[in-house]
Amino acid sequence: MCTIPIASTAPRYLRWVAVIVGALLIGTLSMVTMIDGAVQPPAPTDMELTLGGITQITQVFTITQPDLVGLSIRLRPAAQSAANLRIPVHLRYADGPPVDLISASLLLQAAEDGVLTMRFPALEIVRDPRVPTTTLRLILDIPKLPRGTGPSIIVQKNLLGRGAFSVDGLTESGWDLAISPLSQHRWVDRLWPISAMARGKPGPLGWPPFYALLAYAYLIALGVGAACLRRAMRQS
16 A cells, blocks of 8 residues: 655654645645736826716726726825715626626725725626626716815726726716726636636635645645555566
8 A cells, every 4th residue: 555655754644744734735825815906107198087066977997807806096185175075886797787796985085195996805707698798887976066176086098998988978088087907816826727717616616726725636646656656666
């Protein structure tokens, strides 16, 4: 009977401890996540859109990364009197039923260095028979403010490619909100796409670390098999 060749002179239980520690390390590292998404830098063509007098702003944009965890919105805060202003935000599929994927209320006072960030649990954008694309619609419901007053939101020329920006239902061609989608990924995905392998699968198959542990078990089995073969050749 072959045993795990971790150190031939070591007690067998130490070999199994080493294997278990390795599995725990692989599982832990495969759960470490990082956030991608740089804030859009200022551009000479930036325009400030004052929110006073506006009731709704919408922006349609396409997601290129599957696990969306937030959006950063550039703006210019208003006077201190408007610091406690909250803006209701809705994120939906651009096509399909008008059902909110994310609904939140953003406090303008929470903006840092002119950037207001909305964070939420990882939103796995999947294809649905009722939804032909992974294009999303961001809706900002602006509280009632006197025209020409209040904070301003930044828009840029052709920022999001095929995006569509509109103010109170009127499309502003060539302009887009200065927003930056924030996506989450595992560092292991750079070596092996375990997140993509698990996406949409049921049970343990939908848990990304399962594939990293499966690969680890396969390597252990190869090592044991190679040691057994080498031992058999020496004995023959």
